[in-house]
Amino acid sequence: MALKIAVEKSPTPTLKLVGRLDTDTAPELDSELNKVLASKGIKRLVFDLSGLDYLSSAGIRCFVRARKAIEPGGGTVAIVNPQAGVRKVLDIVKAIPAKGIFASVAELDEYLDAIQQQVRDQ
Numbered sequence: 001m002a003l004k005i006a007v008e009k010s011p012t013p014t015l016k017l018v019g020r021l022d023t024d025t026a027p028e029l030d031s032e033l034n035k036v037l038a039s040k041g042i043k044r045l046v047f048d049l050s051g052l053d054y055l056s057s058a059g060i061r062c063f064v065r066a067r068k069a070i071e072p073g074g075g076t077v078a079i080v081n082p083q084a085g086v087r088k089v090l091d092i093v094k095a096i097p098a099k100g101i102f103a104s105v106a107e108l109d110e111y112l113d114a115i116q117q118q119v120r121d122q
Helices: 026-037 057-073 084-093 105-121
Strands: 003-008 014-021 044-055 076-080
Touching: 003 026, 014 026, 014 057, 026 057, 044 057, 044 084, 044 105, 057 076, 057 084, 076 105
Parallel strands: 014 044, 044 076
Antiparallel strands: 003 014
16 A cells, blocks of 8 residues: 655644555655655644554654754644554554653644743743
8 A cells, every 4th residue: 555645734734644664654754754854943743643554664764864953943843643553563663752642732832832831831
């Protein structure tokens, strides 16, 4: 099965992945990721994995590359809606810290709201 990638650019860039993210399809994600990361001032990036059926180490490298590009500048990379098998892979390899994996977009929004409130309270 191929990988389908839909990119939503605003307000937070979101890459919605459907299919398999493996050695054969990771270059497609890398290409889309390069376009997104070329934009200036990106502080948040979301990967929506609700349609992702399979994740290999090649796919994990894409997530790690995104983290290396965004997090040193104080940004955040988040994963939402991972399927059970994909979440297990993420949990095993710890490519994304547990605090960066969310069961839904609503859960991610709650987390971001809480962080914003903490910053305001300081």
